[in-house]
Amino acid sequence: MNCFDRLADRVAAADSLLCVGLDPDLDRLPPAVQDHDLPRWAFNRRIIDATAEHAAAFKPNAAFYEDPDGWRALEETLAYAEGKGVPVVLDAKRADIGNTARQYAKLLDSADAITANPYMGEDSLQPFLSHREAATFVLCRTSNPGGEDLQSLELEDGDQVYERVADLAAEWDDGNVGLVVGATAPEELEEVRDRVPELPFLVPGVGAQGGDAEAAVEYGTASAGPYEGVGLVNSTRGIIFAYEDANVPADRFEEAAASAARSLKRRLNRHR
Numbered sequence: 001m002n003c004f005d006r007l008a009d010r011v012a013a014a015d016s017l018l019c020v021g022l023d024p025d026l027d028r029l030p031p032a033v034q035d036h037d038l039p040r041w042a043f044n045r046r047i048i049d050a051t052a053e054h055a056a057a058f059k060p061n062a063a064f065y066e067d068p069d070g071w072r073a074l075e076e077t078l079a080y081a082e083g084k085g086v087p088v089v090l091d092a093k094r095a096d097i098g099n100t101a102r103q104y105a106k107l108l109d110s111a112d113a114i115t116a117n118p119y120m121g122e123d124s125l126q127p128f129l130s131h132r133e134a135a136t137f138v139l140c141r142t143s144n145p146g147g148e149d150l151q152s153l154e155l156e157d158g159d160q161v162y163e164r165v166a167d168l169a170a171e172w173d174d175g176n177v178g179l180v181v182g183a184t185a186p187e188e189l190e191e192v193r194d195r196v197p198e199l200p201f202l203v204p205g206v207g208a209q210g211g212d213a214e215a216a217v218e219y220g221t222a223s224a225g226p227y228e229g230v231g232l233v234n235s236t237r238g239i240i241f242a243y244e245d246a247n248v249p250a251d252r253f254e255e256a257a258a259s260a261a262r263s264l265k266r267r268l269n270r271h272r
Helices: 003-014 039-054 068-083 098-109 121-130 145-151 160-172 186-195 214-218 250-269
Strands: 018-022 055-062 090-093 114-116 137-140 177-181 202-204 232-236
Touching: 003 137, 003 214, 018 039, 018 114, 018 121, 039 250, 055 068, 098 114, 098 121, 098 214, 114 121, 114 202, 121 137, 121 160, 137 145, 137 160, 145 160, 145 202, 160 177, 160 186, 177 186, 186 202, 186 214, 202 214, 214 232, 214 250, 232 250
Parallel strands: 018 055, 018 232, 055 090, 090 114, 114 137, 137 177, 177 202, 202 232
Antiparallel strands: none
């Protein structure tokens, strides 16, 4: 089974498209985990325990782990999520050429999927794509406002850059390529889906960024092919730091996370 086979099974088992981001910002961690020798791991473990039943996947962002203790926390997190039977997408946005790309691709030895930047072309992604059992989510149309600076530039044939990226991803696909397309641009999300009906999407921007949940579900899931109905809709801050805005004591932060995950899962499922 490759990653998308496992993800399809998980979507069905959890009845969920929800991807829970695991970005344990040290400045925002509650006091209940601060005294742990690996506070990010202590935080993630309680978040995973609280949200696993609602999650189709977890998505740690590598930027929050890039120090010695952070990598240890990430290793523990990846292993724990695997033990729960929940796929993990490592949000690393890596890509390079030659041996550097091959070193980056070793991250897929521990994760089910990874995000990658296509700006340097196919050869920079090939080491990731060669991991047939893992998946690579290629950045296409991101949810940040500045994404338009490059992604919406028009090419000579009239296509925009993000549209060309989608077409290339379909060419590179061997059953293990998806796209990152943000929920904050629903019309473009629909356009990309029309171009690549068989590719699963990872859709960020629902939650704290205010993305369109209905569009994220309708167009974020593959509409044809072997993975029809498979896709991921991510929320991070709106779940893991839900306790900050909820009437929940900080030492019970996981209760707020569980409630937020359950609520968003149900909201997404109304549009399936």
